[in-house]
Amino acid sequence: QEEKKQLTLKVEELERKLETTSAQNIEFLQVIAKREESIHQCQLRLEEKTRECSSLARQLEMAIEDAKRQVEQTRERATSRERAAQSKVLDLETQLSRNKTELNQLRRSKDDAERRYESRLQDLKDRLEQSESTNRSMQNYVQFLKSSYANVF
Numbered sequence: 001q002e003e004k005k006q007l008t009l010k011v012e013e014l015e016r017k018l019e020t021t022s023a024q025n026i027e028f029l030q031v032i033a034k035r036e037e038s039i040h041q042c043q044l045r046l047e048e049k050t051r052e053c054s055s056l057a058r059q060l061e062m063a064i065e066d067a068k069r070q071v072e073q074t075r076e077r078a079t080s081r082e083r084a085a086q087s088k089v090l091d092l093e094t095q096l097s098r099n100k101t102e103l104n105q106l107r108r109s110k111d112d113a114e115r116r117y118e119s120r121l122q123d124l125k126d127r128l129e130q131s132e133s134t135n136r137s138m139q140n141y142v143q144f145l146k147s148s149y150a151n152v153f
Helices: 002-073 075-152
Strands: none
Touching: 002 075
């Protein structure tokens, strides 16, 4: 009876550990889902910045063409308009440069985040596999104890 009591306590303890491990697995899956959503949001921001960059590049090209036409039309107005156009071009180039820098930073950040999340995901998968292996070992042990107990009695 004492052995039965001890075995029952061990089984209950193993069941509690199994429940705890299952809860941890659920938490890990939730963390993974949140991180995947974060990656998705980063990708959306990256796409938005890419579109903005393309739009600014088109604006820059249009401004340059406009400046060239004005120079060809009149030499007198060309000086003042050329200055304005050059100023606008410089502003747009500066903005484009900033946007490209930001885009590169976002890409690096996205790549870094993906590497970190992949690493974390692999770690979580490894932990899950280890947990499942432990669970199987415990289940086999419990089954062994049950069969041994059944054989003894």
